[in-house]
Amino acid sequence: MTFEIFISQFFGGLSVAMLLFLVASGLTLIFGVAKVFNFAHGSFYMLGAYFSYQAISMFENFWIGAVAAALGAGLVGMLLEICFIRRIAGREEEGAFQILLTYAFILILDDAVKYIWGPAYKTISKPDSLAGSLDFGQVTIPTFNLFIIVLGLVIVVAAWYVLSRTKTGKIIQAASTDTQMVGMLGVNVSLVMSLVFGVATAMGGLAGAMAAPLRTVAPGSGVEVIIDSLIVVVIGGLGNFWGALFAALLIGEVNAFGILWMPQWASLLSFAVMIVVLIFKPKGLFSREKGRKKI
Amino acid sequence: MHETLLVQNIHSYYGKSHILFDVNFSVKKGETFCLMGRNGAGKTTTFKSIVMLVPPKEGKVIFNGKEINGLKPYHAARLGIGLVPEDRRIFGDLTVKDNLLLGTSSGRHGYWNLEQIYEYFPILLDYQDKPAGTMSGGEQQMLTIARTLMGNPEILLLDEPTEGLSPVMVKVLKDLVLKIKELGTTILLSEQNIKFCMAVADRVVIIDKGHIVYQADVASFRQDDDVKKKYLAV
Ligand SMILES: Nc1ncnc2c1ncn2[C@@H]1O[C@H](COP(=O)(O)OP(=O)(O)OP(=O)(O)O)[C@@H](O)[C@H]1O
Ligand SMILES: [Mg+2]
Numbered sequence: 001m002t003f004e005i006f007i008s009q010f011f012g013g014l015s016v017a018m019l020l021f022l023v024a025s026g027l028t029l030i031f032g033v034a035k036v037f038n039f040a041h042g043s044f045y046m047l048g049a050y051f052s053y054q055a056i057s058m059f060e061n062f063w064i065g066a067v068a069a070a071l072g073a074g075l076v077g078m079l080l081e082i083c084f085i086r087r088i089a090g091r092e093e094e095g096a097f098q099i100l101l102t103y104a105f106i107l108i109l110d111d112a113v114k115y116i117w118g119p120a121y122k123t124i125s126k127p128d129s130l131a132g133s134l135d136f137g138q139v140t141i142p143t144f145n146l147f148i149i150v151l152g153l154v155i156v157v158a159a160w161y162v163l164s165r166t167k168t169g170k171i172i173q174a175a176s177t178d179t180q181m182v183g184m185l186g187v188n189v190s191l192v193m194s195l196v197f198g199v200a201t202a203m204g205g206l207a208g209a210m211a212a213p214l215r216t217v218a219p220g221s222g223v224e225v226i227i228d229s230l231i232v233v234v235i236g237g238l239g240n241f242w243g244a245l246f247a248a249l250l251i252g253e254v255n256a257f258g259i260l261w262m263p264q265w266a267s268l269l270s271f272a273v274m275i276v277v278l279i280f281k282p283k284g285l286f287s288r289e290k291g292r293k294k295i
Numbered sequence: 296m297h298e299t300l301l302v303q304n305i306h307s308y309y310g311k312s313h314i315l316f317d318v319n320f321s322v323k324k325g326e327t328f329c330l331m332g333r334n335g336a337g338k339t340t341t342f343k344s345i346v347m348l349v350p351p352k353e354g355k356v357i358f359n360g361k362e363i364n365g366l367k368p369y370h371a372a373r374l375g376i377g378l379v380p381e382d383r384r385i386f387g388d389l390t391v392k393d394n395l396l397l398g399t400s401s402g403r404h405g406y407w408n409l410e411q412i413y414e415y416f417p418i419l420l421d422y423q424d425k426p427a428g429t430m431s432g433g434e435q436q437m438l439t440i441a442r443t444l445m446g447n448p449e450i451l452l453l454d455e456p457t458e459g460l461s462p463v464m465v466k467v468l469k470d471l472v473l474k475i476k477e478l479g480t481t482i483l484l485s486e487q488n489i490k491f492c493m494a495v496a497d498r499v500v501i502i503d504k505g506h507i508v509y510q511a512d513v514a515s516f517r518q519d520d521d522v523k524k525k526y527l528a529v
Contacts, residue, residue: 167397173386177386182397183367183372184348185401185442
């Protein structure tokens with residue numbers, strides 16, 4: 001492998017990783033704070049792609065499409081949390097209900113998309129300003145991919161800031177260990193949950209809009225994404241935000257290089273990585289099981 | 296005297312099991328009121344019912360003349376009911392300071408702020424940037440109380456605060472409770488430690504198997520050895 005190919009695969013992997021992180025971080029955030037395993041999280045990625053398609057066909061502007069994707073997916077996410085997911089919280093059968101409910105969301109959202117936009121694939125083109133590529137000596141990297149990497153980094157920094165430097169972030173961290181206690185201190189926890197759902201699904205929707213020019217806009221695309229995101233979340237440790245970032249980078253790069261080394265087996269590589277991680281760290285790479293309490 | 300908290304004939308359940316039966320008492324403004332009872336008598340359930348964590352199926356909870364049944368626990372906190380739970384429930388991964396700041400979520404202002412807390416609990420200042428989970432049990436107990444005080448509650452509900460504390464810490468806690476009392480905060484305390492209760496309380500009720508079985512001021516409770524033997528001896 002030449003150095004040029006290495007660099008170009010590396011950047012390709014990085015942009016895939018960032019898209020994956022946008023979806024997986026939301027999934028892990030929802031799990032960490034609300035203890036809900038949102039199987040339908042990939043469907044918000046799909047919704048984002050369609051909202052973006054719709055807005056672009058109306059306004060002919062990629063960026064309006066991206067905003068519409070994030071806002072639209074976030075609103076639908078909040079609505080589903082308020083109308084359905086909240087109702088099953090705290091029930092004895094909650095775990096089973098969550099699986100049934102979020103699985104039903106996948107089917108309903110898939111069919112809703114087919115009903116509204118039809119079963120045929122849609123395409124979105126890159127915005128003109130980012131359609132070209134940048135040359136670094138021998139290496140050529142598509143500008144759009146670089147943009148996705150930068151956007152991902154901006155979101156990582158913003159998330160770090162909100163989670164570790166603001167009161168809202170502290171509330172989210174506290175709620176992920178003891179929701180009830182946070183409520184007893186005077187925090188409207190239901191509102192926090194809805195916001196977390198809204199932000200997490202908005203990030204999924206944004207990922208869908210950003211991925212659309214690279215992939216296709218199609219019903220069922222949410223399911224492919226949820227499987228990759230699941231792998232990422234499991235590797236990083238359920239509910240662990242930084243674990244999701246690390247695992248997304250790992251899976252993105254493993255895929256990018258795997259496809260060069262063993263093209264026919266590339267799609268199995270992510271699973272292989274997950275299995276190896278689980279053998280050594282059954283709760284994920286970033287799980288914390290230190291006995292920190294001294295009484 | 297004005298009644299801060301009225302618990303009127305409440306019945307509370309966990310699922311189908313009936314735990315509190317017609318529990319009835321009132322706490323006057325500024326007093327320290329002690330709820331005593333053996334393990335499993337229903338002290339914690341009474342507290343959870345007051346803050347609507349386990350909303351009573353029957354009966355009323357009236358705070359400052361306003362019925363609070365049907366409200367959420369966070370409303371109770373904002374109205375001025377501060378519960379310090381028996382199992383401490385500090386946020387172990389967050390720093391001590393962040394734990395304290397979360398206490399301000401009630402949105403209430405008054406005597407207690409970070410400065411006052413650090414002045415009164417110097418140990419919390421020493422630990423302010425360390426994860427709360429690294430403190431000892433007794434220090435964590437101080438932190439839970441301090442965290443609730445940060446919300447400047449009008450009534451402080453302390454659920455078995457002496458449980459598991461060393462005699463030295465119990466003494467520290469006694470001084471703290473007396474100080475809070477002196478500041479005019481109404482206190483509802485649950486205890487099994489008779490000595491501690493007699494040292495701080497003005498009035499005492501005893502709960503047994505979910506029923507209130509005794510009520511007196513602390514002077515008569517002091518004399519009532521039969522009652523102590525009957526309901527509190529282990
Ligand atoms: N979550 C729960 N579900 C079902 N039953 C419960 C639950 N919590 C407590 N109980 C039962 O309710 C009764 C009263 O319990 P509660 O915790 O109020 O007692 P307590 O007086 O606080 O006891 P302790 O001194 O041990 O803290 C007990 O019989 C207990 O077994
Ligand atoms: Mg108890």
